[in-house]
Amino acid sequence: MSEAAVKKRPGILFLRRLLRNLKLPQKIMGIILFVLLVLFVLLPAINLFYTAFSFSYSDRVLPQVIERGIKAVPGRFTLVHLERVFFSPLTKNMFLIPLLNTLLITAGLTIVALSFGSVLAWIVVRTDLPGRKLIANLATIPYIIPAWPIALAWLNIFKNTKVGGTPGLFEYIFHMTPPDWMSYGPVPIIICLSLHYYSYSFITVSGALATIDSRLEETGELLGANKWQVMRKITLPLVLPSILSAFILTFSRGIGSFGTPAFLGMPVHFFTLSTQLYSNIKNNLGGDAYIIALVMILMSGLSIYMNVKVIGARKSFVTISGKGFKAKPVLLGKLKYVVLVLLIIFIILGVFTPLYVLTWQSLMEQDGNYSLSNFTLHFWTGKSDEVNKHGILIGEGQAGILRNPMILRGAWNSVRLALYAAFFTSFLGIIIGYAIVRDRGSRLSKLNDALSFAPYIFPGIAFGAVYLTMFARPFGPIPALYGTFAILVLVSVAKHVPYSSRTGTAAMMQVSKELEEAGELQGAGFLRRFFKIIFPLTRNGLVAGFMLSFITVMRELSLVVLLVTPSTKVLTTMIYYYAEIGFHQFGDAITMLVVIISLSGTIIIRRFQKTALGKEIGG
Amino acid sequence: MAEYAKIRIENLCKKWGKVVAIKDMNLSIEEGDFVTLLGPSGCGKTTTLRAIAGLEEPTGGKIYLNGKLVFSKEEEIVVPPAKRNLGLVFQSYALWPHMTVFENIAFGLKIKKLPKDEIRKMVFAVLGDVKLEGYEKRYPQELSGGQQQRIAIARMIINRPDIYLLDEPLSNLDAKLRVDMRAELKELHQKSGATTVYVTHDQVEAMTMSSKICIMKDGIIHQVGSPEEVYRKPADLFVADFISNPKMNFFEAAVTTENNKRVINAAGFKLKIGPEMLGPEEKVKVAVRPEDFVITDNGTEYTVVNQLPAGSSSIVIAGRGGEKISLLFEGNFKVAVGSKLRLSVKEGLFNLFNLKTGKRIY
Numbered sequence: 001m002s003e004a005a006v007k008k009r010p011g012i013l014f015l016r017r018l019l020r021n022l023k024l025p026q027k028i029m030g031i032i033l034f035v036l037l038v039l040f041v042l043l044p045a046i047n048l049f050y051t052a053f054s055f056s057y058s059d060r061v062l063p064q065v066i067e068r069g070i071k072a073v074p075g076r077f078t079l080v081h082l083e084r085v086f087f088s089p090l091t092k093n094m095f096l097i098p099l100l101n102t103l104l105i106t107a108g109l110t111i112v113a114l115s116f117g118s119v120l121a122w123i124v125v126r127t128d129l130p131g132r133k134l135i136a137n138l139a140t141i142p143y144i145i146p147a148w149p150i151a152l153a154w155l156n157i158f159k160n161t162k163v164g165g166t167p168g169l170f171e172y173i174f175h176m177t178p179p180d181w182m183s184y185g186p187v188p189i190i191i192c193l194s195l196h197y198y199s200y201s202f203i204t205v206s207g208a209l210a211t212i213d214s215r216l217e218e219t220g221e222l223l224g225a226n227k228w229q230v231m232r233k234i235t236l237p238l239v240l241p242s243i244l245s246a247f248i249l250t251f252s253r254g255i256g257s258f259g260t261p262a263f264l265g266m267p268v269h270f271f272t273l274s275t276q277l278y279s280n281i282k283n284n285l286g287g288d289a290y291i292i293a294l295v296m297i298l299m300s301g302l303s304i305y306m307n308v309k310v311i312g313a314r315k316s317f318v319t320i321s322g323k324g325f326k327a328k329p330v331l332l333g334k335l336k337y338v339v340l341v342l343l344i345i346f347i348i349l350g351v352f353t354p355l356y357v358l359t360w361q362s363l364m365e366q367d368g369n370y371s372l373s374n375f376t377l378h379f380w381t382g383k384s385d386e387v388n389k390h391g392i393l394i395g396e397g398q399a400g401i402l403r404n405p406m407i408l409r410g411a412w413n414s415v416r417l418a419l420y421a422a423f424f425t426s427f428l429g430i431i432i433g434y435a436i437v438r439d440r441g442s443r444l445s446k447l448n449d450a451l452s453f454a455p456y457i458f459p460g461i462a463f464g465a466v467y468l469t470m471f472a473r474p475f476g477p478i479p480a481l482y483g484t485f486a487i488l489v490l491v492s493v494a495k496h497v498p499y500s501s502r503t504g505t506a507a508m509m510q511v512s513k514e515l516e517e518a519g520e521l522q523g524a525g526f527l528r529r530f531f532k533i534i535f536p537l538t539r540n541g542l543v544a545g546f547m548l549s550f551i552t553v554m555r556e557l558s559l560v561v562l563l564v565t566p567s568t569k570v571l572t573t574m575i576y577y578y579a580e581i582g583f584h585q586f587g588d589a590i591t592m593l594v595v596i597i598s599l600s601g602t603i604i605i606r607r608f609q610k611t612a613l614g615k616e617i618g619g
Numbered sequence: 620m621a622e623y624a625k626i627r628i629e630n631l632c633k634k635w636g637k638v639v640a641i642k643d644m645n646l647s648i649e650e651g652d653f654v655t656l657l658g659p660s661g662c663g664k665t666t667t668l669r670a671i672a673g674l675e676e677p678t679g680g681k682i683y684l685n686g687k688l689v690f691s692k693e694e695e696i697v698v699p700p701a702k703r704n705l706g707l708v709f710q711s712y713a714l715w716p717h718m719t720v721f722e723n724i725a726f727g728l729k730i731k732k733l734p735k736d737e738i739r740k741m742v743f744a745v746l747g748d749v750k751l752e753g754y755e756k757r758y759p760q761e762l763s764g765g766q767q768q769r770i771a772i773a774r775m776i777i778n779r780p781d782i783y784l785l786d787e788p789l790s791n792l793d794a795k796l797r798v799d800m801r802a803e804l805k806e807l808h809q810k811s812g813a814t815t816v817y818v819t820h821d822q823v824e825a826m827t828m829s830s831k832i833c834i835m836k837d838g839i840i841h842q843v844g845s846p847e848e849v850y851r852k853p854a855d856l857f858v859a860d861f862i863s864n865p866k867m868n869f870f871e872a873a874v875t876t877e878n879n880k881r882v883i884n885a886a887g888f889k890l891k892i893g894p895e896m897l898g899p900e901e902k903v904k905v906a907v908r909p910e911d912f913v914i915t916d917n918g919t920e921y922t923v924v925n926q927l928p929a930g931s932s933s934i935v936i937a938g939r940g941g942e943k944i945s946l947l948f949e950g951n952f953k954v955a956v957g958s959k960l961r962l963s964v965k966e967g968l969f970n971l972f973n974l975k976t977g978k979r980i981y
Contacts, residue, residue, distance in 0.1 A: 013693075013694070013695045016695040016696075017695045020695070020697060512711065512713065514709045514711055514713035515713050515715060517674050517700075517707075517709075517713065518707075518709065518713040518714075518715070518774075519715075519726070520674070520699075520700050520701060521672065521674075521700050521701060521705075521706065521707055522701065522726050522727030522730060522774075522778065523701035523727055523730045523731070524701075524726070524727075524730055528730065532726075533715060536717045537715075537716070537717060
């Protein structure tokens, strides 16, 4: 009887089809996700373009505008910012020098961090060095804590009195003023960044070295190659993709780094693109800043394009076939004690000294006086009316960080921000994972995949700038968000979409489609399948993702530095503020607070997911 | 017998972009049948099964279950899997690793909001059926492959579906267990009487278990028939070759006339053919199964190249000129390599195929 079913009109059939598709949870999620990504990633990016090429209110005072008698109507198209950045007398100072500085720092950082990280990885994974495991664990500590505390510690030790302020530890001990190049500028910036970013290469390369099937190498040996030939012809080509990927990662992070060049460069007017962008915005030169932001995005995008081009093609031949037999370690002989001593010195100086120095400085009543009599807990726990033995208020009448209402509010803001951001990020991660994995191959899924990767190519400061242009004014139904706490949450969630998308898809990939289909056959609706099957099976990954976002947001500086206002200050921007005005003890105490939160967060993560660390930076 | 087929598939198509998984498929399965979808990997058999279950949306055609239309591309009708009253055992079993055996089996019943006592009773009864009493508190990963398999079956049968769908359920088990489970599955089918569709690439499984075999390749059904039919009367060269273990022998041959009688001369064997066997074709392909050779005094002489004894029977590879054939002898047959055998083909036990189309003529 149904054979003879009446021919339905195409309109009704189309509607039926549409309704059926709209009932599919992966489609619903895909559509919601697409709307969110357009609103919070695509439109802000377009708006950055628009702002960079149009007049703003403050542009009336630009000399180019006044001289030519142009009417700078806000919102009208103009190339004046482009001209100012690229083709004007300002170009040298505003663009060329910062560009060269950025390239110099990034190149130096990449060379130092990559070679040191890779060699360290080889030593730890492939030799008979005593205490390799402990060294490996200690060497990953810099990955856990942010990059800029190292710069603060460097200042503490090497700052000289020439720039003003109190002397550093170096001058205190040796009674010798360190030369300017040692205190500020490219050399300390490269060293400080390298002390953080070597850990990326170390983790990536040691991961690859550890998973190479040692039978591949043993086959080479059986065929008569010596150890050196095996290393050059077999091992190196096999880990080359991961070395390359560490290279690109370090390179693109170098371009975007903000805190370290700000602390160690700006006092001597050594500008990189990121600090130049910041100072332009602070000087009401938004249009110029956005042109610089576009340049940074372009550079970062290019490095990622190279990544895909170079590694994408090479990765296919990497035969990391999992566990083979444990490779025989390379015997270092007597050299191993030399290496061991060198590594211990490195760990003490590079990993622990910064933390130690920051803690010490936070316990000094008077900055620059390293004697024991100068010891105080004031900057941690002191009351605002505490006086020293001379009857002078300590800390200029500001209470220690643990009882200072302003700092506690900042801490509360930080924690709140990190919690909100981590919650929304993980939630989004599930949606992204489900929408992309379960709808694999569809146009919507591909589009969402690409869009959710986009924020990755924005350096943090540029992404902050994007949000500044976008949400300074009301936009559609969204009111003006500048100065609100919500914009901090929004920007943090949006910037971390690439990471949450990776955690979400990875977690969803682990739950085979059949496990969900088995539930569907038993009559379980989507919500039941989600809460009874998918959620329990992805929970560990999501919790780890949650903690990871929590820590990352907690220590984020460049992303939010342009967006905070006095009432929405967070810990990191307070540190920046104290460092700028030279009130170091407070900054150091807050820094240590952030470090402690980051470290304890990482310990919690590792309990949930032993491989979280490798995964986050692996691909 | 019902007036309609239990499962009817009409003009079913499934494409993944440009790749065609199922091409214009028609199949009818009767109540109580045990039908095997058999074919090499990538032939579309699992896709067909998933389309019946409603887990895959075909790109064209219709599917009827119990005479009720559950899928039609033309009318945009797709009945969700849960409303098709069928059960499916996945190749991976798809047992939920975070649930105990009890929770796995009881999942569907809880959704139906049955009272707790009744659920307990039903789960324990089913656990008895699959001989896994006492395992209800274990987690799937604590069980062996064979036990997991039975849990998957228990989870399927507890909902009393009238169609069982089984997707290569034995492929993850070791050889011995596989033989045992075959018998158990067949018993389960006989006891329940549920119409069963069974996907496999193992021809022995298909031959031993099914009432009907549907042989597929590249999304096309080559033959549907009883095990005996597909074995003795393969529809074409593909089926003949696929359903053969040890390998079937193929010879190209021409039809000649000797003493007014038409004969086929293939690899030294003379095969008598009746007029009913063959039309006016001159060139054919002859297929002879390894067990269909006999040793006779006036047979064609072959030299033994190799012998592969297998206990109850023995495979012998013999050659003549450039031609090599496999022979199967029952029992403890022993022959020295290099010795001569005089062979002929058992009367009428061969197949003829059209050389061009590959279709069976006799």
